[in-house]
Amino acid sequence: DAGVIQSPRHEVTEMGQEVTLRCKPISGHDYLFWYRQTMMRGLELLIYFNNNVPIDDSGMPEDRFSAKMPNASFSTLKIQPSEPRDSAVYFCASSSLETQYFGPGTRLLVL
Amino acid sequence: LAKTTQPISMDSYEGQEVNITCSHNNIATNDYITWYQQFPSQGPRFIIQGYKTKVTNEVASLFIPADRKSSTLSLPRVSLSDTAVYYCLVGDGFSGGYNKLIFGAGTRLAVHP
Numbered sequence: 114d115a116g117v118i119q120s121p122r123h124e125v126t127e128m129g130q131e132v133t134l135r136c137k138p139i140s141g142h143d144y145l146f147w148y149r150q151t152m153m154r155g156l157e158l159l160i161y162f163n164n165n166v167p168i169d170d171s172g173m174p175e176d177r178f179s180a181k182m183p184n185a186s187f188s189t190l191k192i193q194p195s196e197p198r199d200s201a202v203y204f205c206a207s208s209s210l211e212t213q214y215f216g217p218g219t220r221l222l223v224l
Numbered sequence: 225l226a227k228t229t230q231p232i233s234m235d236s237y238e239g240q241e242v243n244i245t246c247s248h249n250n251i252a253t254n255d256y257i258t259w260y261q262q263f264p265s266q267g268p269r270f271i272i273q274g275y276k277t278k279v280t281n282e283v284a285s286l287f288i289p290a291d292r293k294s295s296t297l298s299l300p301r302v303s304l305s306d307t308a309v310y311y312c313l314v315g316d317g318f319s320g321g322y323n324k325l326i327f328g329a330g331t332r333l334a335v336h337p
Contacts, residue, residue: 117267146322156268156311156327169323204267211256211317215267 117216119205125222131193134219137186138207146206146213147180147190156204162188195223228312233332242299244331246312249293254316257288257295262309262330271310272297299333307335 118137126132138145146161160170165182173180177196182188192199200223206213229247236242248257256275260268272279274286274295285298299306309330317325 144322155329158323158325161322169321171323206267208317211258211273212270213260213268213322215269218265218267 117205117207117214119203119216119219121219122217123220123222125224126195127224128196129194130223131191132195132199132221132223134190134203134205134221136188136190136205136216138188138205139214140186142207142209142214143185144208144213145182145188146204146208147188148204148206148215149201150204150218151201159190192221195221197223199223228314228326228328230310230312230328230331232329233334235334235336236302237336238303239301242302242306242333242335244297244299244310244312244333245294246297246314247294248312248314251292251314252316252320254319255292255314256316257286257292258313258325259284259286259297260311260313260327262311263307268311268327302333302335304335304337306333308333 120135143164147159148156150156159172160180162182180190202218202220204215204218206215258273259271261271262268272284272286274288276288279286287296309332311327311330313325315325
């Protein structure tokens with residue numbers, strides 16, 4: 114298996130623009146997670162899905178963030194409008210039980 | 225929430241054994257103890273998981289005393305490539321909710337030649 118796939122790997126955008134991050138989980142995994150990592154706050158869980166259904170989105174910072182999982186093999190995290198404080202590395206992870214498998218991350222820079 | 229406490233940083237030399245201890249005084253009955261490793265510019269990677277006593281795999285060993293209020297990750301004969309941040313997580317994501325599995329600040333291990 115190729116592991117968790119994320120795209121793009123790097124994104125530079127200007128404040129106010131819409132940003133869409135994409136994730137393809139490991140086939141057969143029924144949990145999908147979106148995390149954000151910064152130096153100040155560490156690794157934070159934003160939202161997670163089970164069988165394509167959002168289970169907990171209490172970590173989503175505000176209404177500018179939204180996540181979808183239209184099918185078992187694809188998820189998106191959208192930020193609209195983006196702000197400089199959204200600059201971070203965003204990780205997607207998937208699991209079937211306790212062990213989470215992380216993707217390589219998307220490094221987002223909002224200018 | 226089972227809060228964890230682990231050292232912020234550790235230093236070691238190649239070939240030595242490294243033990244990183246994590247304290248989790250309010251661990252719940254159903255909670256597992258899981259350790260992840262993160263290299264710069266990569267996502268965390270699962271190392272080992274245990275519930276009690278000792279667990280060993282090809283990478284590390286995990287020692288858990290009877291009261292389960294702490295755990296120790298043991299890395300035998302470290303090399304430079306073991307330089308990374310190590311996270312201790314305590315919880316039962318599957319039953320208790322993954323939002324309760326907190327990564328925390330981790331332990332930054334530096335292995336020197």
